Amino acid sequence: MKSEFDRLLQQTPLIALVQADGADTAVHTSRALVAGGIPMIEVLFRTDAALECLAAVAREVPDAVAGAGTVLSAAQAEAALDAGAKFIVSPGLDEEVVSVARSAGAPVYPGVCTATELQRAYNLGLDTVKFFPASTAGGVPALKALSSVFRTMRFIPTGGVSPANLADFLAIPAVLACGGSWLTPASLIQQGDFEGVSKLAREAVSISDKARINDQ
Numbered sequence: 001m002k003s004e005f006d007r008l009l010q011q012t013p014l015i016a017l018v019q020a021d022g023a024d025t026a027v028h029t030s031r032a033l034v035a036g037g038i039p040m041i042e043v044l045f046r047t048d049a050a051l052e053c054l055a056a057v058a059r060e061v062p063d064a065v066a067g068a069g070t071v072l073s074a075a076q077a078e079a080a081l082d083a084g085a086k087f088i089v090s091p092g093l094d095e096e097v098v099s100v101a102r103s104a105g106a107p108v109y110p111g112v113c114t115a116t117e118l119q120r121a122y123n124l125g126l127d128t129v130k131f132f133p134a135s136t137a138g139g140v141p142a143l144k145a146l147s148s149v150f151r152t153m154r155f156i157p158t159g160g161v162s163p164a165n166l167a168d169f170l171a172i173p174a175v176l177a178c179g180g181s182w183l184t185p186a187s188l189i190q191q192g193d194f195e196g197v198s199k200l201a202r203e204a205v206s207i208s209d210k211a212r213i214n215d216q
Contacts, residue, residue, distance in 0.1 A: 005087060005107045006176070008065065012038060013170055013177035013208050015089075015156065016201065017069060018057070018184055019044040026053035029184055030061045032194035036201025042069035042089055042179060045076055051083050058084025069179075074100045081106060089156075089179070091132055093117050098124060109156055113137035118150055128154040128176055135160020140168050147174035163207060170211040180204075 009015075016033045018041055020026035030041045041064045043054040050068075058066040067087035068080035074096035077088050081104050088101040093110040101108035111132035112118045121129050131143060134157035138145075143155055157169050158179035169178050183204060188196040 005065075008040060009177040012040070012205060013175070013212070014038050014183075014201075014204055015040040015042050015067075015158075015177055015179040016183045017042050017044055017158075017179060017181040018053070019046050019181070020053045020189070021047050021049050023049065023052050023056035025189060027056050027060050028192075028194050029189055029197060030057045030064050030066070032197035033183065033201050034061060034063045036198035037205040038183065038201045039063060040065050040067070040177070042067050042087075043085075045070040045072070045080070051079055054080060054085060055083040058086075071097055073097065077101055077108075089130055091130075093121055093129075095124065098126070111158075115146060115149070118146060118153065122150060122153060127152060128156065130179070131155045131157040133159030134169070135165075140165070140172065143169070143172050143175065147172060163203060166204065166207050167211040170208055178208075 016038045018026055018029050041057060043057055045068060054068055057064060065086050068085040069089040071077050071080060071088050071090045077097045077100040087107040089109045090097050091111040093112055098108050109128055109130045111130040112121055154174055154176040156177050156179055161178045161180040162182050166178055169175050183200050184197060
């Protein structure tokens, strides 16, 4: 499954973050993202309805690859997988969360922001991590420095990624993909402007396509 995820992210190196208070909103948002060209959907465990939202997206948006984000514990990871999550993302590095995902055969992307955390991930046998919070943890210069030392590691910068710096992050060879909530602004979702969400997705896909072409 990991290789299939890598293939999808190499094709479209974007993971959209979806935070919703209800399943209908999560489904509409995810459909809009897929329509805009982004199938990788990370449903954030930041609301009381997160598990319901994840299950609904996994069930009702077949063209999406639904995962769980902001997973803080092994129990949350187990619940997310039971609800249909295809991958797990955490803000930090927790060995029990990693173990639960691995036991289920699901890709897991724990968050790191220091060389010490990254070395721990490396020695756990991980080859891809979330770099979080990307903008305040040093941004592009920090990622370049870390990737020069941890040469086999790949990164998914998240937190502060935007259209203004997306191409800069994607230009780093060690960056597999970027995650971002700029694709799903609360203002558009509250207005029910899901076409606006699709437009943001299409713009991000265009930026990522150009960035990868220029990097070749």
